[in-house]
Amino acid sequence: MPENLLAIDNGTQSVRALLFDPRGNLLHKSRVPIEPYYSTAPGLAEQDPEVFWRAVCEACQGLWAQGVDKSSIAAVSLTTQRSTVINVDRQGRPLRPAIVWLDQRRTESVKPVGGLWGLAFRLAGASETVAYLQAEAEANWIQKHQPEVWAATHKYLLLSGYLTYRLTGRFADSVGCQVGYLPFDYKKQDWEAPWGWKWQAVPVDKALLPDLIPVAAQIGVISPEAATATGLPAGLPLIAAAADKATEVLGAGCLEPHIGCLSYGSTATINTTHKKYIEVIPLIPPYPAAAPGYYSFEIQIYRGYWMVTWFKQEFGLREQGLAEARGVEPEALFDDLVRSVPPGSDGLVLQPYWSPGLRFPGPEARGAIIGFSDVTTRAHIYRAILEGLAYALREGAERTERRSGTRITELRVAGGGSQSNAAMQLTADVFGLPASRPHVYEASGLGAAMDAAVGAGVHPDFPTAVRQMTRVRDTFEPDAKTHERYDELYQGVYKQMYKHLQPLYRVMRRK
Secondary structure: OOOEEEEEEEOOOEEEEEEEOOOOOEEEEEEEEOOOOEOOOOOOOEEOHHHHHHHHHHHHHHHHHOOOOHHHEEEEEEEEOOOOEEEEOOOOOEOOOEEOOOOOOOOOOOOOOOHHHHHHHHHHOOHHHHHHHHHHOHHHHHHHHOHHHHHHOOEEEEHHHHHHHHHHOOOEEEOEOOOOOOOEEOOOOEEOOOOOOHHHHOOOOHHHOOEEEOOOOEEEEOOHHHHHHHOOOOOOEEEOOEOHHHHHHHHOOOOOOOEEEEEEOOOEEEEEEEOOOOOOEOOEOOEEOOOOOOEEEEEEEOOOOHHHHHHHHHHOHHHHHHHHHHOOOHHHHHHHHHHOOOOOHHHOEEEOOOOOOOOOOOOOOOOEEEOOOOOOOHHHHHHHHHHHHHHHHHHHHHHHHHHHOOOOOEEEEEOHHHHOHHHHHHHHHHHOOOEEEEOOOOHHHHHHHHHHHHHOOOOOOHHHHHHHHOOEEEEEOOOHHHHHHHHHHHHHHHHHHHHHHHHHHHHHHHO
């Protein structure tokens, strides 16, 4: 009887086809790099949807080239980058390039939400937040600037919904993938009720939206056309998974609310999983988790480990050249750079708000580095970046604890930054908590495979899937003395920075 699980993971920089066994062991992997986006004007980030589909096909075909036995696969699941949207016609053909989540276009002068909802937002002081959401919504931009595209649109889909259509021929998507500027009720985990304010904020006809399928339910089967293109067996069940951050949290084994999951990716996040709906930041809802009936409380630092990439590109040519000459990975030398500076970076403190938020930190926010002295070097700046990200995520963790009433007692760390031992130890020391890495780097793919495992009956429920398929590879314990030093800087400097700099940020925003 087939029991292996195939996960397709369409990330920002690559598409992976990953085959797991029921114990969470990664048996085979096929990775196809993709260009994240192209830009025809400053701030725009778009991509031909065919790029994503061709990469899915190529990744799957790569598995068969490795000799994978198709008959061993019980089910397939799909997880994708969040908030990438695609307009298609009745035949599912894209009408314009996909707008990728990194896109920064905004729509000014959108009609504000009116009526009783508008009054309620004014009384709550939330009108600016709602206006920000409206300006960010891609649907509003397309309706205003490309009305002919909107008029021809049969379905308005997230990338997950588009790839689901290509795989099954059905316009459907998982509840767990609904992360974006859409009229979605995050508490009920369904489309907004007809009287809800989001239909005013983002005026999308409900007929343009896909059918929603609960996480771990069968969303369809692989169509004959998709079987020809991908090599997947026709009729293989496609099980609804969730967006890549949510599946990463599940794949890291974070189903209990006392475990904080840090994601050190392009966007750095801290997530905890809860059964109760709570808005940690008012008007910013918890997202659907990768297990049905759960919510993922998330606080994000938009330009998270992007800052590490930025540093390497702007200041790290020496380490990259040395790594190439020595035949080692550049990350090893960057870890040496971190270790060459004492904890606290000799008083250099960074606040990583390189991109503003809605209400945390706020639309006026900017990044800041303070504490330069005559001893400051490149290494200090690099370590301060890692420390600043950890401080920001600790602040997010404390906010989550206050709102949820549940204390975080241990950490799991996933994403590219988790491969740095120096970053892992630094994280444990800033939080004062043990920080562990999942046993596989492909945590988002593993979480999607766990959805497939439960959906296909390989495991009876999610607690069993977590026990059977997840474990930690190694754990970094905090050093008490180092944590004390970090706590002094965090409480006495980092947490004071924003309120002192905020008036200056507001002036900069007006200029």
